[in-house]
Amino acid sequence: MPDPLNRPRVVIIGGGFGGLAAARGLGHAHVAVTLIDRTNHFIFQPLLYQVATAALAPSDITAPIRWVLRHQRNADPCGRFPTTI
Numbered sequence: 782m783p784d785p786l787n788r789p790r791v792v793i794i795g796g797g798f799g800g801l802a803a804a805r806g807l808g809h810a811h812v813a814v815t816l817i818d819r820t821n822h823f824i825f826q827p828l829l830y831q832v833a834t835a836a837l838a839p840s841d842i843t844a845p846i847r848w849v850l851r852h853q854r855n856a857d858p859c860g861r862f863p864t865t866i
């Protein structure tokens with residue numbers, strides 16, 4: 782989809798630590814950021830063990846990617862599973 786402001790589009794596949802850091806790093810760049818993940822949420826993996834042992838609920842270590850990037854106006858997260866590039 783063309784960007785209404787005619788900015789270059791950066792597509793990031795994966796909304797984990799790396800993808801989110803890249804998207805946030807481009808927060809003030811003159812680009813349109815599309816972040817694609819097969820899920821719609823970020824998982825804080827270091828706390829997975831606590832979820833496995835029922836010390837935490839799954840919702841304690843996950844956050845919707847759209848929520849994480851809610852203040853970033855040039856970002857457009859979407860839940861997709863790309864099979865070709």
Ligand SMILES: Cc1cc2nc3c(=O)[nH]c(=O)nc-3n(C[C@H](O)[C@H](O)[C@H](O)COP(=O)(O)OP(=O)(O)OC[C@H]3O[C@@H](n4cnc5c(N)ncnc54)[C@H](O)[C@@H]3O)c2cc1C
Nearest residue numbers: 795796797798799800817818819820826827829861862863
């Ligand atoms: C149980 C556990 C404990 C850990 N503890 C620590 C720790 O204490 N300290 C530490 O430094 N590191 C820890 N790690 C490692 C750390 O979590 C990873 O190094 C880090 O998450 C890697 O970041 P990433 O962005 O490369 O990948 P990820 O965070 O795994 O993100 C990858 C993202 O890409 C998405 N994705 C994958 N394939 C596709 C596809 N085909 N299409 C669309 N989306 C896709 C996934 O849904 C995911 O959101 C731990 C890992 C685990 C599993």
